[in-house]
Amino acid sequence: MRGRAFRGAAVFVGAGGEPRPDRRRPGTSEMTENTAGRLAGADLHRPGFYDRLKINRNWLGFWFMLPAALILMLFLAYPLGKGFWLSFTDAKIGREGAWIGIENYEWLGLPWWDDADNVFWLSVFNTLLYTVVASILKFVIGLYLALLLNENLPFKALIRSIVLIPFVVPTVLSAIAFWWIFDSQFSIISWSLRHLGLLDHNINFLGDPNNARMSLIFANVWRGVPFIAITLLAGLQTVSPSLYEAATLDGANRWQNFRYVTFPILTPIIAVVMTFSVLLTFTDFQLVWAMTRGGPVNSTHLMATLSYQRAILAGNLGEGAAIAISMVPFLLVAIMISWFGLQRRKWQQGGQDD
Amino acid sequence: MASVGIRDVRKAFGSTQVIHGVNIDINDGEFVILVGPSGCGKSTLLRMIAGLENISGGDIRIGDRVVNDVPPKERDIAMVFQNYALYPHMTVADNMAFSMKLRGAPKSEIEARVNKAAGILGLEKLLDRYPRQLSGGQRQRVAMGRAIVRDPQVFLFDEPLSNLDAKLRVQMRTEIKELHQRLKTTTVYVTHDQIEAMTMADKIVVMHDGIVEQMGAPLELYDRPANLFVAGFIGSPAMNFIRGKVRAGAPASVVTDAGGAFPLAIAPQGSDGRPVVYGMRPEHIHLDPNGLPAEVVVVEPTGSETQVVVRVAGSELVCVFRERITAGPGETIRISPDPKLVHVFDAETGKRLG
Numbered sequence: 001m002r003g004r005a006f007r008g009a010a011v012f013v014g015a016g017g018e019p020r021p022d023r024r025r026p027g028t029s030e031m032t033e034n035t036a037g038r039l040a041g042a043d044l045h046r047p048g049f050y051d052r053l054k055i056n057r058n059w060l061g062f063w064f065m066l067p068a069a070l071i072l073m074l075f076l077a078y079p080l081g082k083g084f085w086l087s088f089t090d091a092k093i094g095r096e097g098a099w100i101g102i103e104n105y106e107w108l109g110l111p112w113w114d115d116a117d118n119v120f121w122l123s124v125f126n127t128l129l130y131t132v133v134a135s136i137l138k139f140v141i142g143l144y145l146a147l148l149l150n151e152n153l154p155f156k157a158l159i160r161s162i163v164l165i166p167f168v169v170p171t172v173l174s175a176i177a178f179w180w181i182f183d184s185q186f187s188i189i190s191w192s193l194r195h196l197g198l199l200d201h202n203i204n205f206l207g208d209p210n211n212a213r214m215s216l217i218f219a220n221v222w223r224g225v226p227f228i229a230i231t232l233l234a235g236l237q238t239v240s241p242s243l244y245e246a247a248t249l250d251g252a253n254r255w256q257n258f259r260y261v262t263f264p265i266l267t268p269i270i271a272v273v274m275t276f277s278v279l280l281t282f283t284d285f286q287l288v289w290a291m292t293r294g295g296p297v298n299s300t301h302l303m304a305t306l307s308y309q310r311a312i313l314a315g316n317l318g319e320g321a322a323i324a325i326s327m328v329p330f331l332l333v334a335i336m337i338s339w340f341g342l343q344r345r346k347w348q349q350g351g352q353d354d
Numbered sequence: 355m356a357s358v359g360i361r362d363v364r365k366a367f368g369s370t371q372v373i374h375g376v377n378i379d380i381n382d383g384e385f386v387i388l389v390g391p392s393g394c395g396k397s398t399l400l401r402m403i404a405g406l407e408n409i410s411g412g413d414i415r416i417g418d419r420v421v422n423d424v425p426p427k428e429r430d431i432a433m434v435f436q437n438y439a440l441y442p443h444m445t446v447a448d449n450m451a452f453s454m455k456l457r458g459a460p461k462s463e464i465e466a467r468v469n470k471a472a473g474i475l476g477l478e479k480l481l482d483r484y485p486r487q488l489s490g491g492q493r494q495r496v497a498m499g500r501a502i503v504r505d506p507q508v509f510l511f512d513e514p515l516s517n518l519d520a521k522l523r524v525q526m527r528t529e530i531k532e533l534h535q536r537l538k539t540t541t542v543y544v545t546h547d548q549i550e551a552m553t554m555a556d557k558i559v560v561m562h563d564g565i566v567e568q569m570g571a572p573l574e575l576y577d578r579p580a581n582l583f584v585a586g587f588i589g590s591p592a593m594n595f596i597r598g599k600v601r602a603g604a605p606a607s608v609v610t611d612a613g614g615a616f617p618l619a620i621a622p623q624g625s626d627g628r629p630v631v632y633g634m635r636p637e638h639i640h641l642d643p644n645g646l647p648a649e650v651v652v653v654e655p656t657g658s659e660t661q662v663v664v665r666v667a668g669s670e671l672v673c674v675f676r677e678r679i680t681a682g683p684g685e686t687i688r689i690s691p692d693p694k695l696v697h698v699f700d701a702e703t704g705k706r707l708g
Contacts, residue, residue, distance in 0.1 A: 245406050246439035250453035250500075251427035260452070264443040347443045347484040 086321035093315040104322035120323060123294075123301040127330075129213065130302060131282045134220045138277055139270075141221065142228030147258070149229065150236045160230070167226035175290035178219040182206050182291070209299030212292055216300055219287055224280075228273050235269035236262065268348065275338035279331060303327050356417035356430075356507040356540060357382045358403065364411035365398055365564075372398055373564040375412065380557075383538045385531075389551040390561035390587070396544045397512055399561070403542060404433050404510050416507060432501035433510040437517060438493045440485040446496050447472075447481040450503045471502040474533070491522045498533065509534075511543040515550065527553055548588050552576070560584050578697075582704035585633050585697055591661065593633045594671045597701060602626035608698065614646060614667025617693040622708035625698075630707065633697035636661070639673040645690030648673075650681050664689065 053059045087104055091097025109116030111124075149160055166174065181188055182205035190202040205215045239262060247261050285304040288294065294301035294309060301309070303323055311320020358380040365373040373395040380386045388396040401407040403414055405426030413420045421429050432453075440449050447468055454464045472478045475495045485493055494514060501509055514530070515523045531554050534541055545551055551558045552572045560567045560575065560583070567587075568580040579585035585593050596616065598608040606621035608630060616632050648664035648671070655661075660679045664671050664687065673689060681687050698707045 240437065240439065242435045242437055242439040243441060245404075246433070246435060246500075247441075247452070248406070249404060249426050249431070249433050250504075251456045256456060260456075261441060347486065 083321045083324055086317050087325045089318045091317040091321075093312075093317060097318055100318070104318050105326075107319065108322060108326065119298050119301065120303075120306065120326075122298055123303050123306040123323075124326075126213070126300060127282060127302045127304075127327075130217060130220070130284070131278060134217045134224065134281050135274065135278050137217070137221045138224040138228050138281075139274060142225050142273075143232055143270075145225065145229035146232035146236055147262075149233050160233075163229055164226050166223050167230075171223065171286040172290050174223060175219065175287045178215070178222075179206075179291050182215045206292055207296055209296060212296060212300045216288055216291060219291065220281060220284065223287070224277060228277060231273045232266065232269060235266050239265050271338055271341035275334070275341070278334050278338075282331060282334065283327065357384075357415075358508060358540060358542065359415035360399070360403075360412070361415070362412035363399070363402065363409060363414060365395070365402060365407065366410045371410075371564065373402075373410075376561075376564075376566050378559055378566065378569065380540060380542065383540055385534050385541045385543065385554060385556045386559060387543045387545060387551040387555035387557070388559045388561055389545055389548055390567075392546055393563075394561040395564040396546075396561045400433075400510055400512055400542060400544045403508070404431055405429050430507040431510055432504045432506040432508075433512065434494075434497045434501055434514045436513040438485075438497040440493055440496055440500075442485050445482050445484055446477060446488070446499075449485070449496055450499045453500070453504050467503050467505075468499075471499045474502060474536070475499050490518050491526060494518065494526055495529075498530070502533075502537070507540065509539050509541040509543075511541065513545055514543075515545070516547075523550075530554065549590060552588065558588075560587060562587075578706070579633075580706050582631060582633075582699050585699065585706075589635055591636045591672050591674065593635050593697070594639075594669075596632045596634075596669050596671075598630065598632055600625045600628050600630055600698070605693075608632040610667050610669065612668040614669070616646075616691060616696070618696065618698065619693040620708070622698060625707060629701040631699045631701050631704070633699060634671075634691040635695070636672045636674040638692045638695040639671065639675075639689050640692060641675060641677060641687065642690040643688055645688040647686050648689045650679075650683050650685050650687060652683065653679055653681070655679075662687075 047055065053063075086097065088099060088101060089097030090100045090103075107117060108120045111121045145163060149156070149163065153159060180186065184202060184204055184207055187202060187205060189205075190199065193199040194202070204211060206212045243261055243265075244257055247257050252260060283304055284302060285308065288300055288302055288305050289308070292300045294305045298306075303326065307320045307323040307327075309320075310323060311317050314320075358378075360376055360378040360380075363373060363376045364371065376395075376399060378386070388399060390396050398407060402409050403416075405421070405424065409422050413422050415421065416429055416431070441452065444452065450468045450471060451464045454467065468481070469478070472481055475498060477492070477495055477499055480488065480492060480496070485496065488496065494517075497514070511530070515526050518526060527550060530543075534554075543550075543554065555572055557570065558572055558575055559569045562583050568575055568584045575584060575588050579588060579593075582595070586595070596608070596610055596614075598610040598614075598616065600618070600621050601607050601609050601615070602621040602625070606618040607615040608618060609615050616634070646666050648666045650662060650664055651670065652663040653660065654663075655678065658676075660675050660677065662673045662675065662679055664673060666689070671689075679687070699705060700707055
């Protein structure tokens with residue numbers, strides 16, 4: 001055993017060309033390694049370059065990382081880089097673009113410019129409205145549902161699985177369902193309200209700008225709530241019941257229990273789940289495209305749908321790419337906020353939990 | 355401070371009754387320990403006093419007030435939980451101040467009380483720390499601090515030492531006892547550890563399967579256990595039991611089926627020939643040249659005393675001698691239980707005789 005450890009260390013030291021006392025191989029005590037270091041010069045064979053690629057810890061780590069890195073490069077980094085580059089060209093579908101600098105961005109302009117691209121800025125407004133309103137609603141409803149599901153309900157497991165359904169249904173499928181629910185002639189909502197005698201005409205859900213926005217937000221919230229509710233529920237279940245009992249004995253009522261115990265303990269998980277929610281809502285495409293295609297009169301165009309329309313349908317790849325890249329600063333801000341929100345709070349540091 | 359009265363209290367979870375009519379009187383300023391094996395209902399009873407469990411029958415009085423329907427926060431009690439139940443997101447000071455903050459006490463008063471409690475428990479330097487940064491013993495102390503700050507009528511402890519290592523447990527035992535001697539607050543303390551009960555309590559309540567087996571001062575329970583259960587539960591190492599029949603006469607004895615005769619000071623009245631269980635504590639068995647022959651099975655010296663397992667007339671007995679034993683396994687020594695200190699129980703009912 002001693003002999004084997006010795007040999008392993010010797011090979012390793014030889015590989016680095018000089019002793020590296022900070023690297024430990026399993027089964028190699030510090031002493032044998034030092035001994036090996038002293039003997040290394042006089043010793044055995046030095047491994048070749050290819051052997052080193054197989055033995056050296058750093059290279060091994062690199063090999064294990066490589067497949068994942070390649071996939072990320074190919075499917076994330078390359079398209080992002082390509083999009084970035086495209087946004088500085090006048091590429092059209094079927095035509096290699098020429099470098100035109102920031103001209104695409106100049107066309108988009110700034111909102112207070114007279115010749116700014118109003119449709120683009122409308123889509124920015126829509127995206128922000130959509131993200132902010134839908135995220136807040138999703139958070140409030142999701143948290144409420146999570147608290148509700150954390151109580152002792154009859155058929156708890158069944159209700160929990162039912163809550164997940166909107167999340168499981170493919171987006172386009174639910175979008176088509178909502179399309180029918182919000183149809184100007186066949187809407188079940190209009191139909192029901194008319195038959196109840198509360199209305200005498202159909203509601204123009206997707207034909208009126210504000211109605212269309214509200215309808216889309218409603219559909220997005222419907223889809224997004226389960227994810228938030230289930231994640232927060234998982235967080236709630238990590239809170240020890242004795243904390244609530246202690247707080248109850250300390251004189252806290254239900255609201256104070258929530259305000260001073262549940263909510264603060266839940267904040268780390270809220271930060272994670274809301275980051276995801278905001279990023280996914282901001283970049284939403286499927287739901288809007290399936291239900292309104294950005295209409296009526298561009299009133300529901302999000303940056304993602306507008307980019308698609310300009311780049312793919314109209315063929316102006318450069319212009320579409322510029323719109324898509326314009327989302328990056330917004331997303332960076334969101335990520336920065338969440339990055340600070342995700343920092344381990346002081347009370348989470350040190351020690352173990354028990 | 356207040357007395358606590360428990361009058362014919364019952365508790366059922368659904369159709370399972372776990373506490374079957376318990377009566378306990380706790381005097382003002384008394385330190386009472388509820389002890390028993392797990393599942394005996396001691397924690398449930400404590401939680402009923404706290405108001406964390408409903409009372410299915412009977413009533414509980416704190417001071418002059420029946421508290422059956424009084425919410426926990428108005429019972430003026432403080433509880434220390436087994437897992438401490440410290441709020442992880444609050445500093446030590448905030449943990450201790452929480453109940454007073456909820457009550458809306460003025461800041462200066464909160465600070466004074468927290469500092470006083472911290473002084474009593476030696477927590478002054480830890481006030482700004484978070485629970486995760488504390489050791490087990492420190493967390494335990496903070497949990498007590500949270501109780502002291504409230505200056506309640508009654509302290510409730512739910513197995514507060516069972517998460518600590520053996521050494522710390524002994525130390526905290528002394529601390530809690532000292533604390534009680536200082537504050538003289540009525541205390542109800544639950545544990546499954548009879549040594550904790552013996553060393554700390556003014557009065558021990560031994561519970562088993564939802565009833566009180568015996569109640570009394572620690573040495574009273576040790577000297578005159580009312581039944582087999584208490585006899586076996588109190589004392590360490592546990593009492594030896596041998597089945598046999600009483601033989602009256604002078605000297606009286608208990609004779610086993612295998613023919614061993616164990617001495618009695620006096621046979622309980624009218625018990626001649628009655629089947630009984632004869633109990634002797636390991637520390638009440640002495641070396642005696644005229645005693646019963648006993649084959650040594652195991653010798654366990656602890657330094658101050660020697661624990662020896664012997665076989666007498668087919669039954670194994672544990673003995674604790676002050677003397678050092680040189681005999682090895684297989685050798686024979688002669689022992690005799692102190693007839694004035696042995697216990698006799700009815701074989702059928704398990705009740706103490708005489």
